Amino acid sequence: LVALDAFAERLAEAVRNRSPVLLGTGHPHRLLGFYAALADALSAAGCAVLTPAHGSCVDITTRFGLRTYNLDYVRGVALVREPGARGAGHGTGAHTHSPLPVRTALAAAAEAGGPLPELVVGDHGWVCGAGQLGFEAIGLGDTDDPALFVGEAEGRVSVVVPLDDAVRSDYYRPLTRYVLNRACLSQ
DSSP states (O other), X not given: OHXXXXXXXXXXXXXXXXXXXXXXXXXXXXXXXXXXXXXXXXXXXXXXXXXXXTTOEEEEEETTEEEEEEEXXXXXXXXXXXXXXXXXXXXXXXXXXXXXXXXXXXXXXXXXXXXXXXXXXXXXXXXXXXXXXXXXXEEEEETTOOHHHHHHHTTSOSEXXXXXXXXXXXXXXXXXXXXXXXXXXXX
């Protein structure tokens, strides 16, 4: 609860400052609804929800070899899809912990002259990759994956909420309501 409160406070601060925000997930099958609700609320409150590098290719080396993905956005939340996967706007996407998608998005935003995010919200590679580049990042950390918690201990990640990121997506609805209520973003 302490981490959830800190997460919500950071979102509320972004709203007070009308900060541009970038949201992304490596767990679109489970966590897309959580992040999409945040993106909707942040946008309604006046924050620019950024979508740089939409459609760009991202090459990620996996244990199965080099995979090429396309960067896509669903309701303001970035994710990667395999080429030829269902079209834009659908929640299907690939599972990844790679920082390369967020690096691609941030590089595209910088090359276009901004705006750059003042806050990156997500999980796994989205948060760690942004934090390593000096962007403020907050996110959900799977309790069996230490990366975000190490980033927080090193001061590269501002807030990590520990949870199990492999449960049914509807199980995150209470978490979503709690964060939106605490951040005064409920509609």
